[in-house]
Every structure is written in C-alpha cells, then in structure tokens.
Amino acid sequence: MKTPFLSIAVLAALSCSAASAQEAPSATSNAWSQQAENALAVRKAQKLNKKRAKNVILFVGDGLDPTTVAAARIFDGQSRGEDGEENYLYFETFPYVAYSKTYTTDFQVADSAGTASAMMTGVKTRSGVLSITGDAPHGDCEAALAHQATTLAELAKSAGLSVGVVSTAEITHATPGAVYAHAGNRDWAADSDMPDEVKAAGCKDIASQLLEFPYGGGVDLAFGGGRRKFLPSTMADPEYPEAVGRRGDGRDLTAEWAAKSENHRYVWNKTDFDAAPATSKLLALFEYSHMQFEADRAGDGAGEPSLAEMTAKAISMLSSDKDGYFLMVEAGKIDHAHHAGNAYRALTDTQAYAEAVRTARAMTSERDTLIIVTADHGHTLVFQGYPKKGNPILGVVKVENEAGETVVYPAGDEKPYTTLGYANGPGTIFDGKADLGKGRPALTEEEALAKDYRQQALIPTGGETHGGQDVPVYASGPRAYLLSGVIEQNYIFHVMKDALGL
Ligand SMILES: [Zn+2]
Numbered sequence: 001m002k003t004p005f006l007s008i009a010v011l012a013a014l015s016c017s018a019a020s021a022q023e024a025p026s027a028t029s030n031a032w033s034q035q036a037e038n039a040l041a042v043r044k045a046q047k048l049n050k051k052r053a054k055n056v057i058l059f060v061g062d063g064l065d066p067t068t069v070a071a072a073r074i075f076d077g078q079s080r081g082e083d084g085e086e087n088y089l090y091f092e093t094f095p096y097v098a099y100s101k102t103y104t105t106d107f108q109v110a111d112s113a114g115t116a117s118a119m120m121t122g123v124k125t126r127s128g129v130l131s132i133t134g135d136a137p138h139g140d141c142e143a144a145l146a147h148q149a150t151t152l153a154e155l156a157k158s159a160g161l162s163v164g165v166v167s168t169a170e171i172t173h174a175t176p177g178a179v180y181a182h183a184g185n186r187d188w189a190a191d192s193d194m195p196d197e198v199k200a201a202g203c204k205d206i207a208s209q210l211l212e213f214p215y216g217g218g219v220d221l222a223f224g225g226g227r228r229k230f231l232p233s234t235m236a237d238p239e240y241p242e243a244v245g246r247r248g249d250g251r252d253l254t255a256e257w258a259a260k261s262e263n264h265r266y267v268w269n270k271t272d273f274d275a276a277p278a279t280s281k282l283l284a285l286f287e288y289s290h291m292q293f294e295a296d297r298a299g300d301g302a303g304e305p306s307l308a309e310m311t312a313k314a315i316s317m318l319s320s321d322k323d324g325y326f327l328m329v330e331a332g333k334i335d336h337a338h339h340a341g342n343a344y345r346a347l348t349d350t351q352a353y354a355e356a357v358r359t360a361r362a363m364t365s366e367r368d369t370l371i372i373v374t375a376d377h378g379h380t381l382v383f384q385g386y387p388k389k390g391n392p393i394l395g396v397v398k399v400e401n402e403a404g405e406t407v408v409y410p411a412g413d414e415k416p417y418t419t420l421g422y423a424n425g426p427g428t429i430f431d432g433k434a435d436l437g438k439g440r441p442a443l444t445e446e447e448a449l450a451k452d453y454r455q456q457a458l459i460p461t462g463g464e465t466h467g468g469q470d471v472p473v474y475a476s477g478p479r480a481y482l483l484s485g486v487i488e489q490n491y492i493f494h495v496m497k498d499a500l501g502l
Pocket of ligand 1: 063112335336339466
C-alpha cells in the first residue's frame with residue numbers, strides 16, 4: 001500500500017492546535033462565531049433553579065466514558081447522513097456538567113459495584129460490594145451486615161416517595177443491585193451463588209432483597225433482565241424452555257412478587273409489558289440473563305422494549321405518586337459491548353441511552369424533576385489518527401490527498417487502521433492466530449464497518465478492561481447547578497438527597 005501524499009509539515013500542523021489568527025475585530029458574522037454567541041447568550045440567561053426537586057431520575061450509562069460519548073455523537077449524526085462532528089447527543093445539551101472521579105477505596109480502576117454504591121449511598125467503598133461501607137472486607141457476610149450504608153432508595157421510600165429501577169442488564173447486576181440491596185459480594189445474585197457459610201451467617205441473595213425491600217411497602221417497579229436469578233431450578237424459562245432457573249431454595253420470586261398485592265404484576269415479554277396498567281407495581285424480566293443489545297433487539301423472540309420505552313413506562317407509573325419518586329435507569333450493555341471489543345454495539349446502545357434521556361426530559365418538567373446523566377466508570381476505547389472530517393467513525397482512517405481524493409492513511413506498518421480502537425481487548429492486533437512476527441492483520445473499510453467487527457487492541461486480553469479516567473455528569477432541573485467542577489463520585493448521592501430534601 002502506498003502512503004498518500006501528506007507532507008510532514010501538514011501532519012505537524014494537524015498535530016498541534018496552532019490556529020491562524022485571522023479573526024476580524026467584529027467576528028460575529030462567521031457562522032461559528034454566531035453559534036458561539038448564541039451559546040453564550042443562553043448561558044448568561046440561565047437562572048439557577050434552587051428549588052427542591054419532587055423527583056430525581058439518575059441515568060447510568062455503564063462504561064459511558066468521554067471517548068464513547070464523542071464517538072457516539074458522531075455515529076448518531078452520521079446515521080442521519082450528517083458529517084457527525086457538530087452533532088450533540090440529547091443529554092449533551094444539558095446546562096450543567098461535572099467530572100466524576102471513579103476510583104474505589106481499593107482499586108485505581110473501578111468496577112460497577114463499588115461505583116454504583118458510591119452514587120447510591122454517598123460514600124466511596126470497595127470494588128465488588130453493593131451498598132456497604134469499605135469497613136467490611138469483600139465477601140464477609142457478618143461484616144457486610146454490620147456495615148450496610150443507607151441508600152437513597154431507603155431514604156426515599158421512608159419519606160413516602162416511590163422508587164423504580166430499570167436496567168438492560170440483569171436486574172440483580174451491580175448497578176441496579178446497589179439501588180435496593182446490600183451485599184458483601186456483587187455476585188450473590190441468587191441463593192445458589194452464595195457459599196453455605198454466607199447463607200448460614202444470615203446474608204440474603206440480591207434477587208430476594210428486591211422482593212423483600214423493607215421500607216415503604218417495597219420497590220415500586222423493576223424492569224430488566226435476569227429471570228434465572230428469580231426462578232427455581234425446577235422451573236423452565238418461559239422464553240428458552242431448555243434453560244431452567246438458578247435458585248436452589250425452590251422459590252419462584254416472580255410468583256411471590258405477583259402475590260404481594262392485587263396491584264402487583266409480573267411480566268416477561270413486551271406484549272404483556274405494554275398491557276400492564278400504569279397503576280400496577282410491576283416486575284418485568286425480559287431475558288433469562290441480560291437483555292439484548294439495542295442492535296439485536298428486533299430479533300428477540302419474545303420481544304423486548306427499548307430503554308426509552310422502559311423509561312416511559314416507569315415514569316408514567318411513578319408520576320402518580322404525589323410525594324415524588326426516585327428512578328434509576330441503567331444502560332447496562334454499553335459496558336458489555338466494550339468488554340467484547342465491539343464499538344458498534346457500544347455506540348448503538350449509547351444512542352438508545354440518549355433517546356431514553358430525551359424521553360424522560362420530555363415527560364417531566366425541568367421545574368420539579370432533576371435528571372442526572374452519568375456513568376459508573378470508563379473503558380479503554382481510543383479515538384485516534386487524523387481522519388478527515390466526516391470520515392465514518394467506525395471506518396479506517398482516511399484523509400484527502402493533494403489531488404482532493406479521499407485515500408486510506410495507513411499506519412507505520414503500511415496497513416490501514418481504524419479511528420476507534422481499544423488499548424486492550426479480544427480484538428487483538430495479532431487476533432490470537434496470526435504469527436506475532438507478521439504483525440497485525442490488514443483490514444478493509446468493509447470489515448471495519450461490520451456490526452460484529454472487534455476493533456484491534458494493542459494489548460491482548462480475553463475481555464477488554466475498564467478504564468480509570470473520569471466520567472462526565474450532565475444535569476438538568478432543580479439544583480442541577482450543584483453538579484459542576486471535578487467531583488468525587490459519591491458526591492452525586494448528596495446532590496440527589498439534598499434536591500429531594502431527604
Ligand atoms: Zn464492566
């Protein structure tokens with residue numbers, strides 16, 4: 001492959017941000033300047049909303065770091081035929097932004113359990129635990145019972161508010177689990193996941209804690225995946241009859257939920273979900289394990305709602321409570337796509353996440369509902385090279401040569417490379433098969449744009465890892481202005497608690 005004609009000088013100019021000083025003294029005629037002046041006027045007119053919030057909705061994009069946001073906004077714009085760079089994802093239009101430091105008390109690069117616990121309880125804690133303080137060692141039942149940290153859901157339910165939890169992951173997974181459960185180990189999802197000595201010491205599995213939430217009549221709704229943790233091992237799954245439940249104690253928690261009151265309902269497919277009345281207390285478990293990626297959702301046999309549809313149903317149910325509500329909505333599979341080294345599904349799930357936030361803001365008032373949009377931790381996605389503006393975000397790096405033609409701009413090994421890559425992961429540049437001495441495989445634009453393509457990664461790992469960078473927090477509504485600057489992740493809880501007056 002021939003290297004296209006880009007001089008060292010051109011590349012040097014691209015490499016730094018040296019702008020040419022050509023602005024006229026009154027520079028508002030340029031469209032860029034006009035747009036910036038408009039943005040300035042909007043911010044100068046912004047009034048601080050210091051009122052209490054009736055409702056708080058916390059959106060957590062699992063693994064939604066700043067690189068993923070930037071790539072997804074371009075992907076989203078390009079999916080409508082635009083260049084993409086000028087686009088904003090819906091939540092990027094929120095007036096207040098902060099940066100959240102995600103480390104846990106024992107890890108520089110965090111997991112979802114410790115980070116979700118920080119947001120749910122107001123204290124940083126260890127990785128791998130759910131809503132207990134860092135005083136308890138990981139996996140120690142007695143210590144976990146002695147060091148439970150009060151959650152926002154507990155405060156809210158005790159004060160008469162309603163509480164809902166929504167996730168595309170298993171509803172017992174780390175982020176949703178931290179809302180309603182306390183556990184010394186995030187993996188204690190069903191009784192069969194717990195060692196006998198843990199059960200004997202009195203610790204309850206995460207699924208049963210959702211059923212037995214002891215405040216204010218219990219959690220009002222829970223939508224997500226993870227039926228296997230709720231069904232006994234003697235019962236076949238309704239969607240995949242060859243699979244059985246994972247509970248060893250014989251309990252069918254879905255039936256127990258439905259039996260709690262006349263209003264309690266359990267559904268497992270989209271048709272029944274859509275038909276469930278807004279007055280019901282609804283447990284909806286759409287998959288045996290995690291729900292589908294947005295990119296694969298249409299192919300699901302039993303039908304699954306989108307994250308926006310689950311959010312809409314949750315808000316329509318919770319908003320009948322005159323005392324207000326707390327709702328946590330997680331896009332749990334952005335993280336799963338990243339772990340698989342598959343940027344396409346991470347970006348399409350981020351689009352679905354942005355649509356869910358748009359739905360929530362459209363159904364609520366900025367005057368009384370605080371919406372916070374953040375992530376638990378980052379990943380290792382990198383956004384690299386000098387692709388020309390409008391280059392497909394999932395494509396190989398291409399530039400314009402001096403003849404005005406768009407040409408592939410290869411790396412030092414003369415092979416094309418993609419704008420998006422991972423620092424580590426399964427899409428290794430040696431793909432596990434190629435001879436290390438031969439270097440990374442070449443790739444075409446067509447391969448790179450395929451839905452199942454795993455971006456090349458520098459460090460070969462079985463699954464791509466989390467990243468330790470800060471994650472953004474976007475906020476809109478009462479007391480949203482309190483989310484600014486660089487914050488510790490557990491501060492988010494204190495803003496929500498303050499806004500609700502709890
Ligand atoms: Zn993860």
